[in-house]
Every structure is written in C-alpha cells, then in structure tokens.
Amino acid sequence: MEQNRESILKLPTHVTIIMDGNGRWAKKRGLERLNGHQAGIESVRASTELAAELGIKYLSLFAFSTENWGRPKEEIEGLWGLMIKAIGDETPTLMKNNIRLRVFGDLEGMSENLQKQIYECIERTSHNTGTQLIVMLNYSGKWDIVQACNRFKNEHPDEPITEESVARYLSTADVPDPDLMIRTSGEERISNYMLWQTAYTEFYFTPVLWPDFRKPDFRKALEVYSQRERRYGKV
Ligand code: IPE
Ligand code: IPE
Ligand code: MG
Numbered sequence: 001m002e003q004n005r006e007s008i009l010k011l012p013t014h015v016t017i018i019m020d021g022n023g024r025w026a027k028k029r030g031l032e033r034l035n036g037h038q039a040g041i042e043s044v045r046a047s048t049e050l051a052a053e054l055g056i057k058y059l060s061l062f063a064f065s066t067e068n069w070g071r072p073k074e075e076i077e078g079l080w081g082l083m084i085k086a087i088g089d090e091t092p093t094l095m096k097n098n099i100r101l102r103v104f105g106d107l108e109g110m111s112e113n114l115q116k117q118i119y120e121c122i123e124r125t126s127h128n129t130g131t132q133l134i135v136m137l138n139y140s141g142k143w144d145i146v147q148a149c150n151r152f153k154n155e156h157p158d159e160p161i162t163e164e165s166v167a168r169y170l171s172t173a174d175v176p177d178p179d180l181m182i183r184t185s186g187e188e189r190i191s192n193y194m195l196w197q198t199a200y201t202e203f204y205f206t207p208v209l210w211p212d213f214r215k216p217d218f219r220k221a222l223e224v225y226s227q228r229e230r231r232y233g234k235v
Pocket of ligand 3: 020021022
C-alpha cells in the first residue's frame with residue numbers, strides 16, 4: 001500500500017464524487033434501474049476502502065439530489081430501501097476502519113426509517129478519527145446556499161451577508177472545499193451539486209458507469225489530480 005501511495009504524489013484532502021450511470025448500467029444488462037443502484041453500493045464500498053487506505057481525510061458522495069424527487073416513486077422508495085440496508089450492513093466495517101459517517105442535505109424530507117438508520121450510524125461512528133465519509137442526501141447546491149443565508153440572517157439580522165458568513169453556514173461548514181470532483185458515466189456537468197464549494201475544485205470526468213467504478217478507476221483519477229497545477233487566479 002505504501003508503494004501505491006507513492007505513485008500518487010499529491011493526495012487531495014477532500015474528494016467528492018457524483019456517482020452517476022446506475023440506470024444505464026442496468027439498462028445495458030436488461031435489468032431494472034434499481035439493480036444498477038444495488039450494484040453501485042459495491043463501488044461505494046470500494047471507493048471508501050481506498051480513501052481510508054490512502055488516508056484521504058474526506059470522501060463525499062452525491063447520493064440523491066433535490067431534483068431526483070422527479071423520478072418514479074418506485075425508484076425513490078427502492079433507493080431508500082437500499083440505503084437503509086447498506087447503512088445497517090456497513091456500520092461494522094466503518095467502525096473497523098475508523099471511518100466516520102456524516103450526512104448533509106435536507107433530511108427532514110426523508111423517510112423516518114432512513115433518518116433513524118442514518119442518525120444511529122452517525123452516532124455510532126462519531127468518535128472515529130479516520131476518513132470522514134460524507135453522504136449528500138436530498139442535497140442541492142442552491143438549497144445549501146439559500147439555507148446558509150437564511151440561517152445567518154436569523155442569527156445576525158443586522159449584519160450584511162459576506163462570503164465568509166455564507167461559508168460558515170453551509171452544511172459543509174467544517175469540511176474543507178473539495179480538491180477533486182469526480183463524475184462518472186460520461187456526463188460533464190455539475191447538476192446543482194456543491195456550487196459554492198467547487199469554486200476552485202479540479203474536475204475529473206470518466207465514462208465509466210458508477211457500478212463499474214472500482215479502486216483502479218479511483219486511483220487513476222487521483223493520479224490525474226496529482227499532475228494538475230492549481231493556480232487560484234495567480235500566475
Ligand atoms: C446515479 O445514477 C444515482 C442517482 C442519481 C441516485 P442514475 O440513476 O442517475 O443513472 P443514469 O444516469 O440514469 O444512468
Ligand atoms: C446527479 O445525477 C445526482 C446524483 C448523482 C445523486 P443525475 O443523474 O440526477 O443528474 P442529471 O439529471 O443527469 O443532470
Ligand atoms: Mg444520472
């Protein structure tokens with residue numbers, strides 16, 4: 001593993017992934033979309049494992065967007081079922097690997113069973129000090145910016161909104177902005193994801209569909225990132 005780490009010279013602190021292509025993966029095989037989501041869980045497992053092995057501090061995953069409510073009811077309910085099971089099944093592995101689960105997004109709108117499972121896992125893993133696995137659920141970038149402004153204004157009605165105050169009230173306030181954003185499935189767009197936080201993020205797009213994305217694909221993205229020169233507007 002040490003040797004593997006050496007080939008990635010510059011390790012990102014925070015990697016975020018737009019996990020996309022589950023439906024197409026299933027369709028290609030004549031399966032239901034939900035089978036694609038099910039298969040994608042193995043990719044979550046592999047990516048989390050590699051992040052923990054390499055010592056990546058934050059891995060955030062876009063699991064359900066505000067816009068995804070527009071999907072058929074059966075797909076949405078199927079997804080909740082898969083998530084409830086996955087969180088329950090994976091909690092012991094998270095404990096074993098010292099991984100802390102966090103979930104950001106508008107959780108009040110989610111099923112009660114899912115909320116319960118999420119809060120239990122968050123609580124159980126809250127003292128783990130290794131990789132933070134952050135699941136973005138019922139999340140959108142515009143939602144996050146608006147809720148940040150509203151909460152700030154509630155608490156500080158007489159102060160002007162500044163970049164610093166917005167950043168402080170975003171759901172991701174105590175997490176550094178992503179260094180690397182990976183999107184699978186060949187789509188090259190942000191889809192209302194972390195709009196504020198990706199202002200200076202490096203983007204990596206791969207045609208690999210999410211259920212096929214495994215450690216070598218993740219490693220490739222990290223190697224490409226490692227070669228990027230980040231200038232932040234300077235020369
Ligand atoms: C990503 O895969 C998973 C979620 C958005 C929940 P998709 O379900 O978007 O798969 P495609 O894009 O239809 O192939
Ligand atoms: C983005 O994927 C949302 C998640 C991965 C959770 P979508 O499949 O919903 O995005 P669009 O509709 O192709 O932009
Ligand atoms: Mg998609």
